[in-house]
Amino acid sequence: MNEILEILEKNARATVEDIARMLNMTPKAVSNMIKKLEKDGVILKYKTVINKELERDENSDVRALIEVKLTPQKNVGFDHLAERIYQFPEVTSCYLMSGTYDLLVVVEGKNIHTVSNFVAEKLSAMENVRGTITHFILKKYKEDGDILKQPERSKRPAITL
Amino acid sequence: MKISKLVEQMPPSGIRAFFDLVIGMKDVISLGVGEPDFVTPWNIIERAIYSLEEGYTSYTSNKGLAELRQELARHLKHRYALDYDPEEEILITVGVSEGFDLTLRALLNKGDKVLVPEPSYVSYGPLTGLALGEPVYIKTKPENGFKITPKDIDGHCDKKTKAIVLNYPNNPTGTSYSRAEISKIARTVSKHGLIMISDEIYCELTYDFKHIPFPALPRMKERTVYLNGFSKAYAMTGWRIGYACGPREIIAAMTKVHQYTMMCVPIMSQMAALEALKHGEKAVQEMKREYRRRREYVISRLNEIGLPCHRPEGAFYAFPSIKKTGLSSMEFANRLLKREKVAVVPGTAFGPSGEGYIRISYASSLDKLKEALSRIETFLTAIAVHSK
Numbered sequence: 001m002n003e004i005l006e007i008l009e010k011n012a013r014a015t016v017e018d019i020a021r022m023l024n025m026t027p028k029a030v031s032n033m034i035k036k037l038e039k040d041g042v043i044l045k046y047k048t049v050i051n052k053e054l055e056r057d058e059n060s061d062v063r064a065l066i067e068v069k070l071t072p073q074k075n076v077g078f079d080h081l082a083e084r085i086y087q088f089p090e091v092t093s094c095y096l097m098s099g100t101y102d103l104l105v106v107v108e109g110k111n112i113h114t115v116s117n118f119v120a121e122k123l124s125a126m127e128n129v130r131g132t133i134t135h136f137i138l139k140k141y142k143e144d145g146d147i148l149k150q151p152e153r154s155k156r157p158a159i160t161l
Numbered sequence: 162m163k164i165s166k167l168v169e170q171m172p173p174s175g176i177r178a179f180f181d182l183v184i185g186m187k188d189v190i191s192l193g194v195g196e197p198d199f200v201t202p203w204n205i206i207e208r209a210i211y212s213l214e215e216g217y218t219s220y221t222s223n224k225g226l227a228e229l230r231q232e233l234a235r236h237l238k239h240r241y242a243l244d245y246d247p248e249e250e251i252l253i254t255v256g257v258s259e260g261f262d263l264t265l266r267a268l269l270n271k272g273d274k275v276l277v278p279e280p281s282y283v284s285y286g287p288l289t290g291l292a293l294g295e296p297v298y299i300k301t302k303p304e305n306g307f308k309i310t311p312k313d314i315d316g317h318c319d320k321k322t323k324a325i326v327l328n329y330p331n332n333p334t335g336t337s338y339s340r341a342e343i344s345k346i347a348r349t350v351s352k353h354g355l356i357m358i359s360d361e362i363y364c365e366l367t368y369d370f371k372h373i374p375f376p377a378l379p380r381m382k383e384r385t386v387y388l389n390g391f392s393k394a395y396a397m398t399g400w401r402i403g404y405a406c407g408p409r410e411i412i413a414a415m416t417k418v419h420q421y422t423m424m425c426v427p428i429m430s431q432m433a434a435l436e437a438l439k440h441g442e443k444a445v446q447e448m449k450r451e452y453r454r455r456r457e458y459v460i461s462r463l464n465e466i467g468l469p470c471h472r473p474e475g476a477f478y479a480f481p482s483i484k485k486t487g488l489s490s491m492e493f494a495n496r497l498l499k500r501e502k503v504a505v506v507p508g509t510a511f512g513p514s515g516e517g518y519i520r521i522s523y524a525s526s527l528d529k530l531k532e533a534l535s536r537i538e539t540f541l542t543a544i545a546v547h548s549k
Contacts, residue, residue: 007454011527018531021461022454159183159193159504161283161332161511 004033005042012046053140053148061108063092063137064115067101068123069130078102081128090118101133112136171287176510179494183504190533191504192521195332197396197477201433202444205395208436209429217428223420225253225404226431232438233404241374244382249409252416253402253426253434257362258284259419260388260405261326264358265292267414268324268386275358276317276325278309280480280511280518282332282360297322300514303482306471307334308342311349324356327375330363333511333520334480335456335473337363340373347378357385362403363476365394365445368453370474376406383408393476394445395437402430452477455523459530463521466538477524480508484517486544493519500543501536 003023007014016034020027037043052060070081078096085105086094093106105123109115115134124132140148183189200206224230230247237243245251254260261284265275271293277285279298286296299317301307314325327346330337338346350357359375376382390403405415425431456473463470463481470481483493490507497503506522508515523530 003450003454006450014527018458018527021458022527024457024461154198156194156196156198157184158189158191159180159506160195161506 002033002037004030005037008034008043008046012048049144049146051146051148054150059110062111062115064107064109064119065135065137066105066107066119066123067133067135068103068105069132070102071128071130072102073128081126084126085123088118088122090115167291171290176491176507179491179498179507182495183498186498186502189498189502189504190525190529190536192523192525192530192533193504193506194522194524195478196398196524197393197448198524198526199396199448201396201400202437202441204440205397205433205436209400209433212429212432217432219428221425221428221431223416223425224251225426226428226435229253229431229435229438232435236438237406241372241377243374243377243387243406245406246409250406250412252405252412252419253431254388254390254405254419255401255423255426256392256403257360257388257390258403259423260386260390260403260415261285261358261360262288262292263415263418264386264388264405264407264411265289265294265324266418267411268292268356269294272321273323274319274321276314276322276355278313278325278327279513280307280333280508280515281326282328283510285326285328286512294323295321298512298514301334301336303471303518307331307336307480308338309346311345314346314349314353314355318353318355322353322355324358325350326358326360328360328362330367330372330473330475331478332363332476333478333506333508333515334471335476335478336471337367337370337372337474337476339370343373343375344378347375347381350384351380355384357381358388359385360388362388362390363393364389366449366452366477367475368449368456369472372475386411391434391437394448395441396444396448397430397433397437400430400433402426402434452523455525455527455530458527459521459523459534462534466534467541468537477522479521479523480518481521482517483519486541488544490516490519496544497537497540501540503533503536503540 004019007019016027016031020030070078072078073080082094082103090107090109091105092108095104097104107115107118119132119134230251233251234245234247237245265288269292273294274297275289275294277296277298278301289296297317299309299313301309357375361374364372376385376387386405386407388405391397459479460470460472463479468481468483470479473479486493490509494505494507506520508518
């Protein structure tokens, strides 16, 4: 992977100037490269990773992983169906899978009822959806490489030779 | 109670008081740490835990687990084309520190001299004294990038000179040697019939060229004790495990001392090291990429704020000059700590030729490095105003 992307993937707030120093490039070259990556859609957006496990209250959203079995359609396979499903704002992620089911859909809702309603009324009711299995997430330990705990202080001594 | 004259005469660490000051202070950003800021990769930790669950809690062979020595021999062959017999030419030690101590005890007779390029890691001189030898310090010069030259060796050798120690990539200067440079050293070492004690603990952290182990050079294996370990590459400092490779008679002599003083390296550390060799490479390369970026950042900033710094080829240290401030290394470190709460190590910790320099470790997150460097910049501005 492009080293600029490697840096930004870990820290979206790394400045052009810092990246330029780290990679021994001019700020101009880094800035141009980033602009190109943004224009090409390689960099989609810059977000903040929030540890929602520390921010939980009664208003927190619930999440479910839903296994979806589909009947593939002529010419378009699963893509067209997937599109119909992932356009719903409740869907936060959508993957085509190998194995015993076809789509893995991650759905977020206010509570267990909103999610159930979505599955019953929207997802299952869709033509070509042959079946669904819904798994509610009880607790998140790690997400996208980040452990959802309060960061621990370094255990290194302050000074060693 | 009276303690031994030998120990009494050992030079005390002159900057202990400074270290105590650092440890006593809160909210200090420390660039004074000589170890990775990464935690040991999890697969290595997990292997050690599992080995304990499996009941691996006994002594091992004095030389270290046979499987570990075999895997190490394979690793050295594959990575550096080094040929060591795991039965007779490899000893697993409690870090390079023990390996170095054993080497000297195995080699030296009273009064034998050991050449120690300076600035130098802190243990080389004192341990030479403890083994009844005499360290002969060679000052390396900043204009040579703190590299030792054949002339330096020529100028310091006499009949009693038995060995030379070389640490590359170097703590504290970050200096390393390309193939051409190290080949010249090898010829000179050969000419004087010296034994090379090569401490290559930072070898995996070499950024600008391929690291060439000293024993990989033509005819050098027979006169080299090659010391290395897991601490820096795999972020395993606390596991205390390293190894020594060398001619069988030296390794046999070292093993003799090792079996009385240490018996063997803790078995859980050996199990962890085995895992590191088998499945640690990816983590090493990731950490190295991270260090390299930090190096570029730190060097660029140091030069910008007026602390000129040669470009370190390896390890995770920068060794900038602070001469322009007119302060001694100790004063600089002290004042910087008190005023801006940034800890660095005064160059004099590594011998008198470190005067006028400080060691900055970039084994810290970029955010911390950034903040620390801007505090150093503030500090420099403040002392410049005061001195006018």
